Structures are given as structure tokens and as C-alpha cells.
Amino acid sequence: MCNICGRHRCAAGCPNAEPEEIVCEECGRTLRPGDKYIDVDGYAYCVDCLDIDMLLDLFRVEVFSA
Numbered sequence: 001m002c003n004i005c006g007r008h009r010c011a012a013g014c015p016n017a018e019p020e021e022i023v024c025e026e027c028g029r030t031l032r033p034g035d036k037y038i039d040v041d042g043y044a045y046c047v048d049c050l051d052i053d054m055l056l057d058l059f060r061v062e063v064f065s066a
Contacts, residue, residue: 024049 002010010017022031026049031037036047040058056063 026054 001008002014002016004016005011005014007014012020019033022037022044023029024031024037024046025043026045029046031044031046037044038047038050038058039045045054045058055061
């Protein structure tokens with residue numbers, strides 16, 4: 001039992017709570033502390049998976065050609 005929040009599994013606001021697991025939507029890799037990622041509407045994408053075409057699509061940017 002936690003000596004701060006008094007629960008067996010700490011509440012999210014407790015300093016002893018386990019950090020929420022973040023998983024890349026593209027590759028499925030679990031991100032570790034220090035890994036860089038972007039969050040789009042609650043979905044995480046690690047920077048290793050990002051390219052310009054994916055970013056344009058994620059942010060719904062319409063691309064035109066001359």
C-alpha cells in the first residue's frame with residue numbers, strides 16, 4: 001500500500017504512480033523517458049516514424065502541384 005495516496009495501485013496524481021505507457025501508433029514501440037514523439041489528437045508518433053508526407057497527412061494539410 002502506498003504511504004502517500006493510501007491505495008494499492010497509486011492514483012494518477014500520486015508522486016509514486018507508475019507513468020502511463022506511451023506507444024507509437026505507427027510502429028507499436030513503447031516509448032521510454034527521453035524519447036521524442038508528437039501527439040496528434042491523443043495518438044503518439046515517435047520521431048523515428050515521422051516523415052514529411054506523414055506529418056502533412058496527420059495535420060490534414062492539403063498539398064497542391066503546379
